[in-house]
Amino acid sequence: MSEHIMSSKLYYGIWIALMCLTVITAAVSFVDLGPFNTIVALVIATFKALLVVLFFMHVKYTSEKLTKAVIISSIFWLFILLALSLADYSTRLFS
Amino acid sequence: MDALYIFLVALSSFMCAAIFTIIVVFAVRYRRQKGVEAEQIEGSTVLEVTWSAVPLFIFVFIFAWGAAIYFAERTPPRGATEVYVVAKQWMWKLQHPEGPREINELHVPVGRDVKLIMTSQDVIHSFYVPSFRIKQDVLPGRYTTAWFRATKPGVYHLFCAEYCGTMHSGMIGQVVVMEPNRYETWLSGGAAFGSLSATGASIFEQLGCPTCHRSDTQGRGPNLVGVFGKPVQLEDGRTVLADEDYIRESIVAPSAKIVSGFKPIMPVFQGLVGEEQLNALVAYIKSLSPPPSGSAAQPSGLPAGAERQQQKE
Amino acid sequence: MATAAVMAERENYLNKEYGIRSWLLTTDHKRIALLYLISITFFFFIGGFFALLIRLELLTPAGDLVQADTYNKLFTMHGQIMVFFFLIPSIPAVLGNFLVPLMIGAKDLAFPRINLLSWYLYIIAGIMMLHCIVTGGVDTGWTFYTPFSTAFSNTKVIEAGLAIFVAGFSSILTGLNFVVTIHRMRAPGMTWSRLPLFIWAHYATSIIQLLGTPVLAITLVLVVFERAFNLGIFDPTRGGDPLLFQHLFWFYSHPAVYIMILPSMGVVTEIIPCFARKRIFGYKFVAASSIGIAVLGFLVWAHHMFVAGISLYSAMIFSLLSYLVAVPSAIKVFNWTATLFKGSITFSTPMLYAFGFIGLFTMGGLTGLFLAALGIDVHVTDTYFVIAHFHYIMVGGAVMGYLAGMHYWWPKISGRMYPEWLGKFAALIVFLGFNLTFFPQFLLGYMGMPRRYWQYPPEFQVLNVLSTAGSTILAVGYVLPMIYFLWSMRYGEPAPDNPWGASGLEWTIQSPPTTFNFEETPEVTWEAYDYEHIPAPEEVPVER
């Protein structure tokens, strides 16, 4: 799988990016963006998670499609759970 | 819905019969015989697509039919008589708008639309009258509704259909459907209970609600006249419909949805008023709005003895 | 017999080592399969005993045999044991464990020690469950509906919940092992389109186990926390929502039905081609329908909640999706039937069970159409109609498939043949007993008898008596195979390597197999079910 040995510089770069994003997300939460606060927080979290998955967990360099399939399908199933549950909760008021 | 049921029974019987016949015919016709080799067949995409698509069309048709029935079952007609139901382990309590209260027994006249507004005091129950084809879970903490129109006089089973503890199977009762004139007699044999909304009105007074909820715009609380069934603008910008659940919530947890322009100062009545009193209050507040059509609560002075008065057919 | 002597000399996984340690510390997938077989049989008979008590209580309308509380515990524990301790591990953990490596040409599952761990987890869970039963039991229904389970029941909800939590992990580990094994351990040439459909079915099952079970696990954790620490997550008096529990519970528990039925379908898909001497009709569609069921099965859970107070619109969505999942099941039934066409059919015991499976599964599936139709569901849900429906699927389907598979592979597992006439007789008894037990329950349900009733109005009695009578016949039908399987282990005819003239790698090796299954890794050059190249049983030269 990860025959590829990545340079430690890249690891430090990712680490700096993650630390910066952490500080940014904490700081931004004190600014009133209306409904965008949540969106910004989640976008930053997703971006951080992507960095970890792609670089620290080597998914970017793996030739294995299966790993990506596993990740995508687990996210898809989580989406099923959340979306179809919310389908009930968000329409209860109408009926 | 019985038409759909019969259709499905017929369809299923047909499919079962067809598949079983085919299997039996194949099994006999192609049983092992000396010198006869099996013929290898790969499969056929045309056949596969056909027998996927045809059932799918039938299924969508059944779905649409079933959904239409469900929609009708879930949408009470305007002007239905509203009976409040409180379920508890292991008993049904029913409150008529005219005032009488019953336990494990519901008297209704033939041909009248009856809407049930139900809640539970403890666990989940389910109001099930097999003969009327209605079933609805009764949940604690909120209202669910069901409706029916009885077409034939008689005594029908009322079951609890959601497992609710030790005496789940003892939580049964009956729905007594009467000719309208006998129903009137039954009603007039009842107690001197005021109508449900009148009871609600007196509870409203007792709890001191009118000090704030005045019928002008000067009260510290919103004016409740005409509020039911209308959208309400909330303090946080949202708009909700003032239905039974909203009124109920505004009594037990008043500050959850504050009406725009008011302060969250109303005391919490959670635990201070029981489910039946709550129902009465809700019925009273509903009566302050002009009813959609004629049959809402009327002031009444019914004679004594309505509750538990039994008139078996 | 000379053959017996020869057989006895051959080393196999059974006689290689003796002693309790060699079993309890084994990492051989075949031995673990047998450990599972013994443990699930034990739980099957406990669950079955409860079922008989339930039926006896319902013989009369009055609640006279047991107390109401006892009755409630009986149906609760019958459900929990049968679902979590018998049906879910039944085919995957016994036949799947035994056969998945054999069928794909592997020496073992990918993680033998995790496989053993999963059995130990199962046993720990089983002991917790038994302890729970003997110290008072639990009465919430197997569904654990809140707030009854969290705030009102006075029984051992926490212990039962934790037992099922642990059993869930056992199930997850089995599924994980299968997925990895099927991906990574296939023999050279064993491409995806050459896999036996039994493997496809287990692959689909494993997907459900992996992605559904954790949701049940976390839900039970929340229930246990709520009960233990007095929280309010599912309690409406404290702002919680009991329907949220139902959503999370059924997110697993509906797909769990497919955990039970898919492996059975896999078994039947092996048996029918073998005894019809034919390639399976429409291999690709049968394989795809397994995966289709696994995926679509996750989209339909709220059809258990049509009268529970969910919104009108989501009920419509879930009803429509429920019909979609019926399509792949229909495809399978049609393909099995088509496979018989122009075959050369023999009526051995496994084939009889397979026929029984198709019949009962078809009825179970068609009655599912009733329940998915919103308008009708309102009337028949939570009645005996539902009981009958899911017993047709789970007992008529899953258990019939399990018995079919046990008979089919018993020669491979034990190296002995069971008595054929007794097998056929038992198959017949099971089929008749089953229908007599459960068909009347469809009628009861339509007449309006609610489920979980300890006493009932007298007009329902006749059908209940029929049902109880059927259940005793069914019980005999289940005890018989156990007796003759045990008998055959000592006295049965030694089994040849391939008694049925079946295709598949598991039949190319000796019966019973050696510990590492294959002397050398096989190279697969043929398609699945190539019955034109395999001689039927009599034509096989006698084993010597």
Added chain:
Amino acid sequence: MSDSPIAMETHGPELRHHFSSVEQQRDAASLGMWVFLATEIMFFGGMFCAYLIYRYWYYNEFAAGSRSIDIYLGTINTAVLICSSLTVALGVRAAQMGKRKLLVFLLLVTIVFGLAFLGIKGVEWYQKYEEHHVPGNSFNVDDIIHDYPQIHIDPRHEQIFFSLYFAMTGLHALHMIIGVGIFAFLAYKAWRSAYSPKYYTPVEIGGLYWHFVDIVWIYLFPLLYLIDRKPLR
């Protein structure tokens, strides 16, 4: 295990009998961990589902509850976990390159970060305990209600927030504890020279687990700590 003569001659001690090659074994182990992580996503997913629905219903209580948690401790803890992920990634790299001492050192540093995280988490929980914010019989949020007179707060709904807060952070902490255990085992084996550039699969899949636990926290942090920190109107 090794009594099959065919298997014996072809492989070293780390290859188990039923695999035909080291690559096959490593691929199997790696896929196994990824599949396990998929189940973990669904495990946390159930709670995320509950969180989502109650946050949608009881936004005020969630916002106020979120404010009452110490954001500085939360941010520091996020940073600690990110640092630990870095040391894990560098550790896997050290294993790939066969630097035994560096590997042991990095694994130990990871454990220290893990324990630091748990310690800070403990401090945070202790604060909540002192403030009677732990759900249960002594639960009391009068202080929160007093702090935010502008918004209405229902103590029962506040309790749901804190129930979810403790359930989610608690299960995450449990995963951290298991992770520290795994890494202690890995460090011991690494010190005993069990790993080499040819065989470092346990380090790699242990690392995958650790990164996953880190990712869960990356989501828990904004969802629990940062719901609404903006100045009150």
